[in-house]
Amino acid sequence: MHIPTLIEHKRDGGVLTSEEIHYVIGAFTRGEMPDYQMSALAMAIFFRDMRPEETAALTEAMLHSGSMLLWNDHDPMRVDKHSTGGIGDKTSLVLAPLLACDSLWVPMISGRGLGITGGTLDKLESIPGFRTQLNEVEIHEVIDRVGCVMIGQTAGICPADKKLYALRDVTATVPSIPLITASIMSKKLAEGLNRLVLDVKYGSGAFMKTQEEAFRLAESLVTVGQAMGVRSSLRLSEMNEPTGESAGNALEVAECVRCLKGGGPQDLENIVLDLASAVSISPRSELAAMLHRGDAWRKFQQMVAAQGGSVEALEKMASIHRAPFIGELKATSSGMLIRVDAGGIGQAVLELGAGRSKAADPIDFAVGCDQIAKTGRQVQTGDVLLRVHARTKGALFRTLDHLQECIEIV
Known part of the structure; x- marks a missing residue:
């Protein structure tokens, strides 16, 4: 295929076939397509958008650009959530261990903060010794032992996404819904999930400023998830005031410790229970009971220890930092x-x-x-x-x- 012709086709509003999209992503990942051509294609997508079937094909191509986490048929159900971020959005640190208490596996691949939204990995790395970069053998060991793991993207998972995101960040093409969708969903699908809940924020502290923008992104994410065989549910939420009572890495970990012990801010607990209910096998009341009696707190400590972190530091985060x-x-x-x-x-x-x-x-x-x-x-x-x-x-x-x-x- 002739890549300049494909770029021109999309620039003029044409629809790319699944074969064309897979070819482009494969060539880009292997280094056979130069960055300037991919940047031009990203800009064409930014202005001309993509049909749902194109976005699904782009997601699939990025997913298969690298390895996936593989599971056995008899393994527990795998679940996760993705949040579009926001100020004080610390829900992952409470949600993952809570879901693991419900006999689910949570292989959570998270990101770092860029811009005003804080990153889950940054919060976790404020815990002394905590390792967010594990290889796939270590990931499976932690999951087998604890039921949840919270890590950064490995070198083998979705390398096309890493390369493309680096270009989007410097070419003003980040706010493209098809490109956002493919980036998010390729990484989540690489976890080998059965269920996924999507927490899409809108408001002054969110990437999407209006409910209409948030709904359009949410619709795209759910459509791709369903097309790829993962049951995906949705929560739209305002981000006009911070979630919980803190914003800042160690401060947020300290707040999560309070929540894991059943004494956190009510809005944070409500969001966690909403998200957990969407993918869990237990009713909301039982999930709340697990949280309040300290089950999720004990599970979080197990995960921190399994990933090299200091459990003793968890109740002293405000004084350590x-x-x-x-x-x-x-x-x-x-x-x-x-x-x-x-x-x-x-x-x-x-x-x-x-x-x-x-x-x-x-x-x-x-x-x-x-x-x-x-x-x-x-x-x-x-x-x-x-x-x-x-x-x-x-x-x-x-x-x-x-x-x-x-x-x-x-």
Whole structure:
């Protein structure tokens, strides 16, 4: 096949066949198709979109560009979730061990944060010793022993996705629903799942700003999952205020420990139970009971130990990663708290150093915000609305000033 002709065809609004898509992805993965041609094709897809059958073919081609996790017929059912991210979105750390308590296997491949959305791997790596890079033998060993594993993408899984995402990130083609869908679903399908729940966020702190955009992405993800034989369910949720009460890596792990012990913020627990109910074999009430009696907490400790992490550190995360400067943002008036802007808080946390603008940026595990007040509550002048954890005094004061604009009381 002649690749420039295929690019031209898509540029002009044509439909690529499954054979053409598989050929292109194969050539790109092997290094036979130069980056500039794939960048041109990605831009053509960005502007011209793809039909559902094209997106499914792209997902399948990326999935088969590398290896998959293989399971035996008698193995437990494999389940997972994918979230499009958001400020304080820490649900994976509670959800995976909870589902493993329900006799399910959770081979969760996660990512790092880029932009204002925090990454699951960054949170996990704030736990001293925790290894997110395991080979496939180690993955199976942890799953056999614990029932859940939380890892980064291995070198063998979906190499086409790694190469293509690196190009999309620098060619302004990240916000393409077919390309987003293929990237997400190829990695999730490589886990060998039976069921998948998709948590698609919209709002000021989400990638998708409107419910309509989120629904379009969700529809694409579910359609591809069904086409590939994986039962996929959906949760659309607002991300106009942070999930839970913290945003920042070690601070979020500390919050997850509280939730795993049955004492976490109610909104975080509700999201976890919603997602778990969508893929589990037990009713929501039993899942809640597992959480409240500490089953998921014990399972999380087992997983941390199996992946080299320090179990003793889990209840001391706030002191192990303690920022030098901690300050409070207090209410300047009394009334109803009606806005705690997730996007603004996410940007502040990013600038403190808890996130990254480029993939190579270092992460500061200690910084962020906690004790974030929830909208809908009555506050009095002087009430603490959140705390800022900063590396320098200057960063603390700048962040407190910025966050004044993210709060609204009436």
